[in-house]
Amino acid sequence: MVLTTDVALLITAYFLSRYLRFDALHLTQGTNHYIAVLLVILAVKLPIFYLFGLYNGMWRYTGFRDLQRIVGxxxxxxxxxxxxxxxxxRFHGYSRGVFIMDAVFTILFISGSRASIRMALHHSALRREDRxxxxxxxxxxGAGDAAEKATREIDDNPTLAYEVVGFVDDDPAKAGLRIHxxxxxxxxxxxxxxxxxxxxxxxxxAIVTLTGPQMQRxxxxxxxxxxxxxVLPGLGELINGRVSVSSIRDISYKDLLGREEVTLDQARIGDxxxxxxxxVTGAGGSIGSELCRQIIRFAPSRLILFDSSEENLYAIQMELLHEYQVADAVPVLGKVQDVRLLDMVFSRHRPQVVFHAAxxxxxxxxxNNPWEAVYNNIFASQLLIEAVIRHRVERFVLVSTDKxxxxxxxxxxSKRLTELLMLAYARNSWDGGFSPAWRRVPETAEPATYRAEAPHHDTRFMAVRFGNVLGSSGSVLPLFKRQIELGGPVTVTHPEITRYFMSIEEAAQLILQAGSMxxxxxxxxxKMGEPVRIDQxxxxxxxxxxxxxxxxxxxxYSGLRPGEKL
Structure with a gap:
């Protein structure tokens, strides 16, 4: 059907070109002459159209790339x-203008036929959907790029049960204009x-760059x-940076927070x-898992997921596999305090960059459990720091806190002690010593040796501090949401208590940026912006x-808890 239509359109294009060039069909040279020219045109154009893929596309999805192929x-x-x-x-007896116009009409007619096919199929699908x-x-x-892309997707996809009836926008210059x-x-x-x-x-x-006050209004x-x-999510939430109707979600508190969009030095992080x-340690946690999602954007050769929670580790592994097609992520189930496991992981996989989010x-x-903090936050971090030195890791990034x-x-x-440990083991400060725990580990490889002159080893250390992360493990948001679902009351420790907040996506992106710098x-x-009153x-x-x-x-109001401050 499509091939027959193209033959008819190509014949029409040629004769229309002759008619416009000579104000008549100009058949003085005989019918056989024009039949021979038409046979040459069809014999050349149809195979080239086939080679350009004009006959193996699904024309209900015709787009700009198809137009490019038709023009080519x-x-x-x-x-x-x-x-x-x-x-x-030697082109004797032929008009070059005819063939130039023939090329133009060919583009117009073939493109128009494909667009007509798409429109016919689209309207047919819409009529079926309406029934x-x-x-x-x-x-x-909003009437910007995000609104246009969302509208186009709704218009192109009959399975989306929406019909856009209008736009509103604060830009007075757009009033009265039309989008699609x-x-x-x-x-x-x-x-x-x-x-x-x-x-x-x-x-x-459908405005992806709103401030907090603008969103509240x-x-x-x-x-x-x-x-x-x-709402369409902000660009920071979109891993691939593409706006899609499938990303539409309910308004959340972080939309009202309205933090400025993070501008990353993509080239530097990529390097x-x-x-x-x-x-990534703590890879199954709220911050660790988001770090993994952001890291895969930069095409690492391998991503090692280290976590002590079987459930969290499995969840992030399956998410990376099924949603991001990362099939070679390596899950490691265990505790960072296990020096034998640490040594085995570093010896086998040779990581070059380590993010410590556990x-x-x-x-x-x-x-209420202070010794667990000492064991998990301090001792574990010390052993991990020593492991990265022993195995000549290039960079170590410690996720810390403003607390x-x-x-x-x-x-x-405990986090401040961890920072001090990191500083003590830095390249220009290390005294060459390791914890006694490493004596229990067999030497599977030649560990890094202490150099008398600074730098004393090859690993670059850095830490990143930030405040509360919205929706992370232990965050107040899930508690408030659950209390609201149950009908209240919502418990706030003090009417004047304030905290600094940022989204999980922003935290992960800034960790990557700091790690590259x-x-x-x-x-x-x-930079955490302005503090937020928890009561508000x-x-x-x-x-x-x-x-x-x-x-x-x-x-x-329940009163301040142990260790808490305004």
Whole structure:
């Protein structure tokens, strides 16, 4: 069917070109002459179209790349035809203008036929979909690139049960314009009015670079409409950087936090990680697992997942395998304190970069179990630091916390001691000693030797400090969410308590950035922005759930816990 249509279109293109060139078909040379020319055109163009893949595509998905192939096939085939005419008869009796116009009409006709096929199939699918399910009328907040991509995906995919009915945007220059024939209705402040006017069923926030106050304003306007609303995630959450309707999710508190988008030095991080063997301790934890997701963007040769939790380790391994097609990640189940296991892992896999994210970090639990903090946060880190020196690892990045600054609790003190250990083992500070635990390990390889002149070994050490991470293990957000689901009360320790927050994605990205920048023995302090009142956070989360604080959900103040400060 497609081949027959192309033959008819190619014949039409040639005769139309002659007609426009001579204001008539100009058949003075006889019918056989034109039949011979047409046979040459068809004999050249159809095989070249086939070689360019114009007959093995699924035309319901025609796009810009298909147009590129059509243009390329038309230009190449026309060049071949002109070359043949020149070699056979030195182009005597032929008009070059006819063949140039023929190439242009070929591109227009073939492209138009493919676009018509796509439109016909698309509308047919939409009619079938309409008979099965009623499409939700979607009003999109934002009229930028993200909104356009989301709209195009909705339009192209009939399985998505949405119909975009309009856009609202704060840019007055966009009012009255159209995106894919859909109007930009006006400003965001008039959202309730436009929602009623378009009879929208749902709202989509499609602006990926909003600040916290901007998001709070939009959420309040969405709540005024009484309609369900969702959001496209920020670019920091998109591992591949591509906006997709499949990424749409409910509003979360981190959207209201509105941290500025992290701008990474991709080239520098790539130089540090690309083609290297990377080991992540605590790989199944909240921060460790996000580190793994971010690391695979930079194509390491191998990723080693080290964790003591069987469930967490299995979860991140399966996620990397099935969602990111990372089939060669190496799971290591065990404790960092096991020196024999450490030595075996480093001897077998030879990691070149180590990210140490394994630690106990829940302040009240560690306060009640201080020796576990010593064993897990301090002793384990010391053995790992010594392992990276013994096995000549290039870089070691310690994930620390702002609670290590003038610590008032056991957890903060244990992390500060870990930082001091790292500084003591730095290339210019190390005295050449190892822990007695290494005497129990057989020498499977020649360990690094102490050099009298600095640098005393080959490993670069650095630490990264940051505050609370939203949604991480031990974070207050999951607790608040669960308490709201149960109908309250939401427990806050003190009405004036404040904390610095960042998202898990931002934390992982900044760890990678610091790891690529560090020289040796440096501690990086991440810019945390303004502190957040926990009481206000609880109230915002209650409102996000469609409830009213102190009316539908009570807030109860429980008092500061052991080791906690305002």
């Amino acid at each position: 096939a038309a230009l190449v085939s026309s060049s071949v035809i002109i070359t043949i005419m020149t070699l056979v008869d 099965v399910v009623r499409l939700k009328r979607l009003l999109v907040i 024939r859909i109007p930009v209705l006006g400003g965001v402040d008039d959202l309730p009015e436009f929602a009623a006017q378009t009879r929208a069923d749902e709202l989509l926030i 939009i959420v309040e306007l969405c709540q005024q409409t009484g309609l369900p609303y969702k 540090t990680l690309r083609g290297k063997t990377i080991l 630690a106990y970090k829940h302040v009240p639990l560690v306060e 290590a600054v003038r610590p008032t609790n056991v957890m903060g003190a 560090g020289g040796d023995g440096e501690i990086f302090l991440l 956070m609880a109230r915002d989360m209650i409102r996000l759930a469609g409830k009213e604080p102190d009316v539908d959900i009570k807030i109860r």
